[in-house]
Amino acid sequence: MLRRNIPSVTAVAALLIIWQTVSATGLIPSFMLPSPKEVIIAFVSEFPSLLENSVITLQEAFIGLFLGVSVGFCVAVLMDTFEVLYKAFYPLLVITQTIPSVAIAPLLVLWFGYEMLPKIVLIVISTFFPVTVGLLDGFRSADKDTIGLLRSMGANRTQIFRYIKFPSALPQLFSGLKIAAAYSVVGAVISEWLGGFGGLGVYMTRVKKAFAFDKMFAVIFLISAISLALMALVGFAEKKCMPYRNISEKEKNK
């Protein structure tokens, strides 16, 4: 595990060292690029404020993600059950994903105000898609012969869904969830940036206007860390939900 991570850890460390030297020697002035040390200091001194704003952002992200995944699940099940819905709405779904979220966020502010609602709507829009697409592909990957076998045993639609289709779609669902988790944080920050009273996005607009780039970098790293943590959480749930996968991987590695 550790040995596998050596190259990536080394690369990150090297990058940080170069960055620190470049800033410390004055090659790039610190108002343009603050040194890692300054970023850390800013992070520590701003910690209470960062924490307060992260709570708001995380709240939006979690509610949005939860709703987005729920909507994604329902849409996927409906589209899988009724072929007509699949044909009718799948192209539309794809189109919704080509609209940049920065473009709709101001509209959402116009429609739903500066509170939490427009943020959540944006997150739902950007997170349900990877979940729906993942699930739909997963449902379709379910083995036809196994479905036939269960039908011969008298299984009804719900049972076929529960015992075959849903478990077959788990790997794709989790891939979709990882993307959705990352989107949810980014979506929250973007919509806060474009109009709101609190959260990391609002904090970013404030420090940007103050040209406090050390704080800006601190918040960027915080957002990355939060996204990574969420993705790790999904990865953990994935391992828990699919113990059989770990086994086959372990045996392959032997």
Add this chain to the structure above:
Amino acid sequence: MNKLEVKNVGKSFDGKPVLRNVSVELNRGELVCLLGVSGGGKTTLFNIISGLLTPDEGQVLLDGRDITNQPGNVSYMLQKDLLLPYRTIEDNAALPLLLKGVKKKQARLQVSPMFSQFGLDGTQKKYPSQLSGGMRQRAALLRTYMFSKDVALLDEPFSALDTITKSSMHKWYLDVMEKIQLSTLFITHDIDEAILISDRLYLLSGSPGEITGEIVIKEPKPRREDFNLTAEFMEYKRKILSLL
């Protein structure tokens, strides 16, 4: 009395006849082979018996009751084991019970005494990917058995296994069948396999598929170790080849 009876079944796909006037009988505790070339309509017949396909004509009777076009009466086992990779062997075997509405705990309890009979001891908590091909087929048969205790339809169940495993599976199967009083309809394209394990065999050939012969294997069970090397065995084989 006949356990399972297929009466004058015919089936066409897009106007192309696949089966014509096929009648097959299976008595209690008997192993009957359906021998024919691949693509000769054997699997279509199986799907009709298991209720997944509607025959154009004829009917399927189980214990004298009409089960034509009714899934949920007899189950089958294929060359692919079709075990669910995300369930343990125990839960795979218990699946038919769960489908019938038995609670999970209760279902596991009913399955567990069967593991030793099927030579599957110690595999309860394992996943299918951890088992060999032969063991997976045993687990698949156990699942079939948990669905219908007295009739099993097997569609080339051992044809993906290597010769050595295959012959040990034949011994195992005959042994298990005797213990649990199973009646079996067994599809195969392997003539040796058919003679070796069946009490009776039907030859299905031609296009559309028709029953072209019925042969009773008189050799008593359990069969001699070297039955497949005897003159009688060769005689059966010659007869089959002339009828196919």
